[in-house]
Amino acid sequence: MNKAMDMCALLLLTLTLVIAVLLVFMVGPTNPLTWSMVGVAVLIPFIRRRFKHRRRVDWKDAYSVGIDSIDKQHKNLINLINMLQTTVDYSTGEEFERECLAAVVDYTKTHFVYEEGLMSKYGYPDFEAHKAQHQKMIDKISDLMAAYEEHPESAMKDVLGFLKQWLIRHINGTDKQYSEFLLSKGAH
Ligand SMILES: [Fe+2]
Ligand SMILES: [Fe+2]
DSSP: OOHHHHHHHHHHHHHHHHHHHHHHHHHHHTTTTHHHHHHHHHHHHHHHHHHHHHHHTOOGGGGGOOOOOOHHHHHHHHHHHHHHHHHHTOOOHHHHHHHHHHHHHHHHHHHHHHHHHHHHHOTTTTTTHHHHHHHHHHHHHHHHHHHHHHHHHHHHHHHHHHHHHHHHHHIIIIIHHHHHHHTTOOOE
């Protein structure tokens, strides 16, 4: 799908440039119509880049759980997801795409182990429920990884959609619930 959209943008850009060149010969280089086509040609890559940027996740202060070590890990996770999105947007090749996907999955698991370690260490009352949510996410990712082996392109879209939606929802909801408790116990 992304490759098809890239091809469309490239075709549109080529077509616009061809029309602009033809207009130079037909109506002259100073005609407003010629400059309009040149303007459109200049705008196409810009609009394409803006459209791609929209698919990224940006860290917001509102996502902070107030515990530095965890905020840092959440930021790293967002960076890894954005890197994975970039591999898809710019078709960087299957090998790099797979490496990025593995890095996101590994880091997610590492982060969960860290969070669970803190919750367990300080006796967080909702530890089991929180841990169950992490496990649910790992199970879902395993299913998506299996689907990725069958249909890489369509499954990658689902992986990215799930990661972004789940991550923000989990950070902003479930993770924030432990903030007050862990901070009162001295977590940092
Ligand atoms: Fe988290
Ligand atoms: Fe969590």
